[in-house]
Amino acid sequence: MQVLKWALLFILYGICQQGIAESRNNPQAHSHGLAQMTVIYDADMLLIEMALPAVDMLGFEHAPQNAAQWQQLDLLALSLQTPSEIVNLQPACNLQSVDVNLPFHDAGRATEDLNSEGYSKHAHDESTAHADHSEGLDLERDATVLPLHPDIHLSYQWQCKALTLPAISLQGLFYRYKSIGKVQAQWVANGKQGATLLSKNQALLEF
Template sequence: MPACLRPILLSSVIVLALALPVAAPAQHAHGAHQHGVAELTVVLEGRMLQLELISPLDNLVGFEHAPANETQRGALADAERLLLDSEAVFALPSEAGCVIREVGIESPWRDSGREHGRGQTRDHNRPARGDHEDMVASYGFECAHPEALRRLELRVFKHFPRLQRVRAEFATPRGQGGGVLTSGAAALAL
């Protein structure tokens, strides 16, 4: 590919990758929902690293209906609290100097607005699907040395044993790609 076309291609990939999370709820509403499987989107543009993890609630709490009792409400709150802790979810190379700037959670039964400026309530324009609900966790990092971001490790498997694999896609200045992460192979080469 001619060098003059590379910036155009990279811009197109980044725009596409940024548009995927917007299209994801519609995709999930049409049957892409699969228990045991989650999706991860990774976009690095300049110093900004954006990560989005989408998972069926069953993977995280063992049910997808509205919490019916205190135990289920507690399980949902615990999952949300854990996902709001970016270090419990991801390990990034320390030499990249990434600092978390924003964390958001979209959950169908989240009843508390922003938590310390980081949580996000349910999109009330999206109707509940009843028996197939997802949780979406979004993370924004600013990295002092983005060139050192060669991989990331996903730490969610030890917290959510019902989660078996994560389909990952990424777009960085070095290229785009993807893979399937599991508890035994939880690192994504970028």
């Protein structure tokens, strides 16, 4: 029975994700200050995925260019490992898994380790970087293969005791990342679906 529940969960998840994928692949659909959230719930399993503009979470949307920006990226990655920093469930559920995917997180890390002065020295010697491709990654060039407006992708999964879907509050997200003004939320719960727009003034998604 549990296997059937999981199968249903991911079928519904795939349906919702199709719409989000189309939005992500359309550069015109990207907007600073606007995040996306998908909520899937069946019986006692809750899955929340979010796409958050990197510029709103980090203050920049390019590969880190100095040690301070690398540290900022690492701190954000650590913070997002705790869902309650941005998402709160009412009533609470038992966290099962966390998946945090940040752009640039591994890009150029090897180069940074070899160069104690970080990316800034590499950037200032741009002509050398373009002339010699054998000295590691060229972060500026590599950044061009990333999306023009990269997003941070989160996936959180809980097991809930109650048979009804808990209310979901994003007050923590709006409080900590003030440049995010709205979240487009869509949900599938126990065979029903819907969508709504959350904001700083209406941060609670109730079912």
